[in-house]
Amino acid sequence: MIKGIKFSGIESGIKAKGLDLGLVLFEEDMHCFAAYTRNRVKAAHIHYNKNQDIDAIRAILVNSGCANACTGRHGIEDLISISDKLSSALGIKNNQILFASTGVIGKRLQKDLIIRNIPELLANLDENNIDAFANAIMTTDTFQKIVKFSFEGKKEYTLIGVAKGAGMINPLFATMLVFLFTDYPVFPNAFSQYFKRCVKETFERITVDGECSTNDTVMLFSKKGHEDNSCVDKFKDTVFKAMKELSLMVVKDGEGATRVIHINIKGAKNKNIAEKIARRIATSPLSKTAFFGCDPNWGRFIAAAGDAGVPLDPDKVEIVLEGVTLAKNGMEIPFDEERLKHLMNKKDIELIINLHSGKASFDIFTTDLTYDYVKINASYRS
Amino acid sequence: MIKGIKFSGIESGIKAKGLDLGLVLFEEDMHCFAAYTRNRVKAAHIHYNKNQDIDAIRAILVNSGCANACTGRHGIEDLISISDKLSSALGIKNNQILFASTGVIGKRLQKDLIIRNIPELLANLDENNIDAFANAIMTTDTFQKIVKFSFEGKKEYTLIGVAKGAGMINPLFATMLVFLFTDYPVFPNAFSQYFKRCVKETFERITVDGECSTNDTVMLFSKKGHEDNSCVDKFKDTVFKAMKELSLMVVKDGEGATRVIHINIKGAKNKNIAEKIARRIATSPLSKTAFFGCDPNWGRFIAAAGDAGVPLDPDKVEIVLEGVTLAKNGMEIPFDEERLKHLMNKKDIELIINLHSGKASFDIFTTDLTYDYVKINASYRS
Numbered sequence: 001m002i003k004g005i006k007f008s009g010i011e012s013g014i015k016a017k018g019l020d021l022g023l024v025l026f027e028e029d030m031h032c033f034a035a036y037t038r039n040r041v042k043a044a045h046i047h048y049n050k051n052q053d054i055d056a057i058r059a060i061l062v063n064s065g066c067a068n069a070c071t072g073r074h075g076i077e078d079l080i081s082i083s084d085k086l087s088s089a090l091g092i093k094n095n096q097i098l099f100a101s102t103g104v105i106g107k108r109l110q111k112d113l114i115i116r117n118i119p120e121l122l123a124n125l126d127e128n129n130i131d132a133f134a135n136a137i138m139t140t141d142t143f144q145k146i147v148k149f150s151f152e153g154k155k156e157y158t159l160i161g162v163a164k165g166a167g168m169i170n171p172l173f174a175t176m177l178v179f180l181f182t183d184y185p186v187f188p189n190a191f192s193q194y195f196k197r198c199v200k201e202t203f204e205r206i207t208v209d210g211e212c213s214t215n216d217t218v219m220l221f222s223k224k225g226h227e228d229n230s231c232v233d234k235f236k237d238t239v240f241k242a243m244k245e246l247s248l249m250v251v252k253d254g255e256g257a258t259r260v261i262h263i264n265i266k267g268a269k270n271k272n273i274a275e276k277i278a279r280r281i282a283t284s285p286l287s288k289t290a291f292f293g294c295d296p297n298w299g300r301f302i303a304a305a306g307d308a309g310v311p312l313d314p315d316k317v318e319i320v321l322e323g324v325t326l327a328k329n330g331m332e333i334p335f336d337e338e339r340l341k342h343l344m345n346k347k348d349i350e351l352i353i354n355l356h357s358g359k360a361s362f363d364i365f366t367t368d369l370t371y372d373y374v375k376i377n378a379s380y381r382s
Numbered sequence: 383m384i385k386g387i388k389f390s391g392i393e394s395g396i397k398a399k400g401l402d403l404g405l406v407l408f409e410e411d412m413h414c415f416a417a418y419t420r421n422r423v424k425a426a427h428i429h430y431n432k433n434q435d436i437d438a439i440r441a442i443l444v445n446s447g448c449a450n451a452c453t454g455r456h457g458i459e460d461l462i463s464i465s466d467k468l469s470s471a472l473g474i475k476n477n478q479i480l481f482a483s484t485g486v487i488g489k490r491l492q493k494d495l496i497i498r499n500i501p502e503l504l505a506n507l508d509e510n511n512i513d514a515f516a517n518a519i520m521t522t523d524t525f526q527k528i529v530k531f532s533f534e535g536k537k538e539y540t541l542i543g544v545a546k547g548a549g550m551i552n553p554l555f556a557t558m559l560v561f562l563f564t565d566y567p568v569f570p571n572a573f574s575q576y577f578k579r580c581v582k583e584t585f586e587r588i589t590v591d592g593e594c595s596t597n598d599t600v601m602l603f604s605k606k607g608h609e610d611n612s613c614v615d616k617f618k619d620t621v622f623k624a625m626k627e628l629s630l631m632v633v634k635d636g637e638g639a640t641r642v643i644h645i646n647i648k649g650a651k652n653k654n655i656a657e658k659i660a661r662r663i664a665t666s667p668l669s670k671t672a673f674f675g676c677d678p679n680w681g682r683f684i685a686a687a688g689d690a691g692v693p694l695d696p697d698k699v700e701i702v703l704e705g706v707t708l709a710k711n712g713m714e715i716p717f718d719e720e721r722l723k724h725l726m727n728k729k730d731i732e733l734i735i736n737l738h739s740g741k742a743s744f745d746i747f748t749t750d751l752t753y754d755y756v757k758i759n760a761s762y763r764s
Contacts, residue, residue, distance in 0.1 A: 039689050040687075040688035040696065041684055041685055041688030042688075067681070069681065070709065070714070071713060072711065104681065105679075105681025106680060106681045106713065106714040209668065210666075210667065211666060211685070211686070211689070212685070212688075214681075214685050214688065284592075285592065285593065285667070285755070285759070286591065286593050286759055290760070292756065295760070298487075299451065299452060299486065299487025299596075300487075302423055302452060302487070303423055303594070303596050305423070306421040306422035306594075307421050307422070307594040311422070312422040314422065314423040314424075331452055331454045331488065332452070369667075371753050371757070374751060374752060374755075375753070377667070377668055377672070377675070378671040378675030
């Protein structure tokens, strides 16, 4: 709980059933730091939010069930209508509200339905109601994603984070929405670079199916005021820890996933090479089906690495899976396949590939590719 | 049948069962034109072939069941041993033989087994035995891929093509091997650029799972002598037609595929943009599962396009699936979902995306992503 930050989550009817509309209300003006999808097709809320007063935010409204993407100017007009009504109900300015959406692309937001539900949303607000908010933004997530940390400065501060992960919607594709809230008073100029770096090192280090949503959003809301110099580093560490933990929860709950694979590329000439190879393996269907099948089929990993579009000397490559060396100098080292199969049959696996060509490294977390991924995403929408 | 070109295919024991070793013998020296995988990890046969006398080729030996990739210098030494024995058995020079392999990566070729089988391979040679050869190079292909064309010049010429497609091996990943044979006497300098362009416009226009094999090989063998100027264009057209037809057979037989999707990107500012977007959609798991599920979920296509790493103006995008317009100006046009679902439920589907930003276009053929793809590739190797 953070004093002055209230949550609500209700069933408005956007989705056929279940909670689908969440509101966070801030008692005082908050700074907002935001990172959005790199997809060239961006949802309406992303275009809308960029024109609001991000140093005096009082509320964020989030819906599931409709992405409000590919809705053109209508999508933005709908948000303006909602914002007008919600701001008068709250007694704030209409540029003090932000939005986020997740759901089916190409359908317009049911703005009248949402406006009709404002009284219930407000009645539901409570400092202890983050569970309802977390549920309202979930789609096919199989578990709630909330983290909470405290740290000491001149007083005790709290940071709470909530996320929805890689679940399909109705069914559409995975969108990641993440919201972090803290009563720590951030000095925005100094922090915004750090915020971006944290996003890069956490949420941009996970992948489920290599797909990039039109709606991905990460936001951190902080109180305003004089920064507490006694705990700047503690605050920064806490932000990173919260993002890292939420990102791992998101990948763990990836669509159909039975395990999380931590891919670690080492010994690269530079970080770009390590990153390209890590991302290529992390999105390789043949590597991901091998993880599902507990098959220590290292040829698939090295073949994906060779197809990453960066220089690679195959004759130097060393591959270590769950601590067992499968290949060295690009050739197989005899190993016990049955034992490996057993070692791979768990929730978390580590794959280390050493290129022996330099000192740079890059790591990423991915899921396996399973029947359930196909099932979830091949079901007809209706 | 082409006079002077003999085929054989036998069961040597490399695979647990079935034909796994094929030989083509040429009565006279042939030119060989070859294109190999762009993967940085390349099978031994690719390194080996580059050092042979490609203007006087007399035989090609192809095995399935073992990729002979990631086998280091051993892999090449094994081919040298086999070539020594096979060339003396045939009474030719040892640099007149080429090789191709497909199968599991990281395992050495059983050279002694292959050498022991040379007499049977030779006994099996026959101008009419292309079926056995085609079967010997197959892995999990569900049908044989052979094409045959004739064309008239000063005499009648023949072009025969044979391919193995995107079937996993034992199970490893899809390798494409393609061999074309003709009695037309090609002038090599003029033809080699055209050959490369044909490969680019046919085999590089298909994808099953976006994976690039260490072993991919396309070879065309032609007779030597004075080119028949009366039918150069007919010959060139025939080469293109044969490659196009084989490439479509390969994608149709993609692992687990139930349908082939022809993706056509139009109205792009330049061809590179059209190609990047076409390839991004063709390898997008969410687009491919939508095709499997007969879901006209156009939001997935536009989201993949937006993630292709090239400029895109979402507000201009038009999407037409099986002749029905789903979206215009980046927004949904009301359509009958049930009818669309029905239209999508067939073997061949066409998706046209018009970017309305220029005149360039690019097309590619892909498969859907199905349970069977996961099944085939998640099965344990043993």
